[in-house]
Amino acid sequence: MARTRTFVVHVENKPGVLNRVASLFRRRSFNIDSLNVGTTHEPGVSRMTIVCQADDDTAKRIEANLYKLVNCLRVDEITDVPSVGRNLALIKVGVDAERRAEVLQLCDVFRARPIDVGPESVVVEITGAPDKIEGLVEVLRPFGVLEMVQTGTVAMARGAQKYELGNGHHNSSSPVRAA
């Protein structure tokens, strides 16, 4: 049964690597919900968080196919390990001074922060799981949402272990052991 999966993928920060990863998902018809990429604390290493829909076999094949990319350093599926995941959204609401306090109060409930206040609008920043962000958007909608933008999920496993690059499972059969 297909369900939402989260992969953390470390790649070499080289030109075209994002294209290789995206092309792989497209070509194999793996379904991406979101893909987020950025640099890490290690020079030359980028980290992607990929959220996608896949059943057990497909998830193993996604992992195995990612490992086939020469620039891919390490793949971890963290769907079923304790982890934290966050999206970031910016929401611009069209309100004047009169109703601003009302909006800010709602934001407080959602632990969102105003980061820009103008005479006729407020920009609110919120981080959280996608459903929390959706919740805020719904309550702000009646005030008039002028525009919004959000990142895909970035995720991380809990616990103290450090990711050793090049120390993934890919040196054994484990990515493909029968589920």
Next chain:
Amino acid sequence: MPDRVGETLTGAQLLWEALVREGVSVCFGYPGGAIMPAYDALPKYPIHHVLTRHEQGASHMADGYARASGKVGVCVATSGPGATNLVTGIATAMLDSIPMVAITGQVPSGLIGSDAFQETDITGVTLPITKHNYLVTRPEEIVPALREAFYIARSGRPGPVVVDITKDAQQQSCTFEWDDTPIALPGYRPDYSPLSEDLERALELINEAKRPIVFAGHGVMRGQATGRLLDFIQKTDIPVACTLLGLGGFPATHPRNLGMMGMHGEAWVNTAIQESDLIIALGMRFDDRVTGNLKNYAAEAKKIHVELDPAEINKNVRVDVPIVGDVRDVLGKLLPRVQPSDRSEWLGRIDALKGDAAVRDIKYMPDSGKLYAAHVIHDLYRFTEGAALVVTDVGQHQMWEAQYYKHDHPRKLLTSGGLGTMGFALPAAIGARFAKPDEEVWVVVGDGGVQMTACEFSTCAQEGIKVNVAIINNGFLGMVRQWQEFFYEGRYVATPMVSPDFCKLAEAHGLTGIRVTARSEVEPAVRKAQETDGTVVIDFRVEQEDAVYPMVPAGADLGDMIRRPEEPATDAKTKGPLSRALGHNPIFETGED
């Protein structure tokens, strides 16, 4: 050749320095603006360049060279149209896991992205059809990129790598440095070793199985596991079925070899697969042409899948024991611990299936005065003592070759299996010829496919090389015609094909042409080809509407084959079908197989 490490060289020189050090002695290519600096530097280096007539030919030649030699094949082209003409050959190599390095020129780095004259984003175009690719814009990157390219192409599951080098990188200079230490790419680990628990489970299944069958795929040959496989079969007495690319990985004449499986596999092979209780798949990937309908595929069989590429496991067929590793290594570990077993019941069952199919074998049918393609291939097998290196194209003739030419040795059949690329055979055979100058090379090709790359006859002439070309000329795009006959109520749309006089075509190139229209002419023609210097083209005018049997229609169950019609024989009343088939055989002029 002087050792020029430490000297300042141009990018063009660095390219050839790197190739020489990678052991390249021949490459196949076609020049043009963006690769001219490289060509200009070539004559100083001990690499023979074969000028092809089309870059597609260059890519297939590099592929054929790689298949026949086991080494990395190299092709060279200019930017834009030169590079895009390589694409079919690169895709062909990708799907059949062939080690190849394709070097392309690119417009000067300053012009990239400007739609400059003959600019194509070839790394973008080839991204999904290469194992990896490089865009090189500085001379310092040329040597490292090429070293990595050769390493990636030949290690692990092999594949093609494109190295696209800008013209200015070829023209500029830098110090030549050569690093002999093994390449370490942080994200690339081609070698997997099997887990012992998986081996244990496999051993249990193998030692318990009553009706086991081994699948020999391309990985057996690529992994140099043919000897181990033979030992494994001698010990276990398990019958072997081969994929198209696996033919030759286990001797065809070995009593345990059943032959090819799949869409045009013999009926006994496919039926045995459907009746088996254990499949031991070695270095193959359960392609849809091999399995038919997956829902009812070998439903009673447990499956062990030995494969180097983890991404192939559970892709098409769900397996019980995946073993990720090299076939040779895995067989070596299993061999001491598998137990011999009495297989007489299972082998007897398969023999019974065989007997039934032999009756329908066209090889055993009485000579009706017609020239059948199967007869031509069977005779070719006999008159070359089964020892030729045969390169086939794609279509009916390819399947007949697979059925009737019995390959006992690896790397003796080269064919485009995964992509099914028409036009492959002639150029691939030219490449193979450079890899194996002392072997008898035969091309088996259709009248359609030969015309896709017939320009390479001219390459044969210029290079003065000998390949023998058997054109199985049926006046149709035969395989498509067969599908039209079976599945489109015989509407022959766009399949009847008018061809040139192939003998005259050969002569126009300064080659020898022979026409054969009757069975009795086959042997003299083959003998003459063998004795003649230079390339010989034989135009075999075969039955036009013959079909390849058996056939599992696309998407049907593997056991659901369209069988070869049983020909009513004159002595049917006096003899049973088996003796009629196996007894005196009027079509063999020699009276023996």
